[in-house]
Amino acid sequence: MTCIVRPLTCGWMTADFNLMVSGQQGRFHLPVGAFLIEHSQGLVLFDSGLHPELLTSKDRLGAVGSMFDIDLTPEGLVEGQLDKLGVDPADVTIAVASHLHYDHCGGLGQVPNARLVVQEAEWQAAHDPEAIAIGGYNPDDFELGHDRQMLDGDHDLFGDGTLVLRTSVGHTAGHQSLMVDGRLLLVGDACYCRLALDLDSPPAFAFDEDQQRASFAWLRAQEANGLQLVFSHDKDQWATLGPTI
Numbered sequence: 001m002t003c004i005v006r007p008l009t010c011g012w013m014t015a016d017f018n019l020m021v022s023g024q025q026g027r028f029h030l031p032v033g034a035f036l037i038e039h040s041q042g043l044v045l046f047d048s049g050l051h052p053e054l055l056t057s058k059d060r061l062g063a064v065g066s067m068f069d070i071d072l073t074p075e076g077l078v079e080g081q082l083d084k085l086g087v088d089p090a091d092v093t094i095a096v097a098s099h100l101h102y103d104h105c106g107g108l109g110q111v112p113n114a115r116l117v118v119q120e121a122e123w124q125a126a127h128d129p130e131a132i133a134i135g136g137y138n139p140d141d142f143e144l145g146h147d148r149q150m151l152d153g154d155h156d157l158f159g160d161g162t163l164v165l166r167t168s169v170g171h172t173a174g175h176q177s178l179m180v181d182g183r184l185l186l187v188g189d190a191c192y193c194r195l196a197l198d199l200d201s202p203p204a205f206a207f208d209e210d211q212q213r214a215s216f217a218w219l220r221a222q223e224a225n226g227l228q229l230v231f232s233h234d235k236d237q238w239a240t241l242g243p244t245i
Contacts, residue, residue: 008049012070012071014071022202032232033238045092046188048095049107055072061102098175116148120152169212170208173207177190187232189233
């Protein structure tokens with residue numbers, strides 16, 4: 001079967017362009033992207049957007065909050081996006097976290113029945129006291145009692161080749177991207193946007209810059225093999241995406 005992939009616009013953020021693509025000047029306006037995937041065995045959410053507290057305050061972000069302006073409405077919460085599609089958040093069966101930064105896992109509390117699928121390396125990194133202290137991770141985003149499936153490398157979610165998680169480390173210690181039907185690759189933050197990939201210019205901050213460059217090369221190879229790369233934070237590409245991809 002072919003999976004139906006529905007992009008979800010879970011708010012917008014603005015940051016210094018150099019923070020997203022090294023060497024660029026000015027400000028960068030970016031969507032907070034998530035995706036609902038309809039599979040014959042259940043509804044899969046790839047990333048979950050921002051935490052509801054960010055509707056009114058950035059306090060939960062700590063020092064990281066000073067780096068981003070956030071534009072979020074109730075409709076932009078993942079439950080609001082699902083409601084627009086007529087989907088009950090309680091019906092989401094799997095929530096994949098590309099990684100555990102605040103703009104990718106902040107809506108996990110809105111899908112209470114989902115099984116959280118995350119890389120073991122990411123889970124461990126997200127509990128590092130120093131990373132938590134500087135605002136890189138907030139366990140209150142993801143320590144919510146979900147059933148949890150911990151991975152160590154690539155993984156076929158349903159065993160049928162339709163949804164395959166591929167490790168794409170560099171941005172974080174356990175980042176993963178999602179290959180859909182052998183036709184799409186949901187990039188997550190393996191690379192923020194097309195410009196960064198074209199310029200081979202990772203962001204100023206990464207868990208491991210060499211590994212991120214290797215992930216950039218891997219993304220190019222996937223594209224050369226015919227996959228469409230779908231970025232989570234590319235406003236230009238986002239504007240071209242239809243209700244399904």
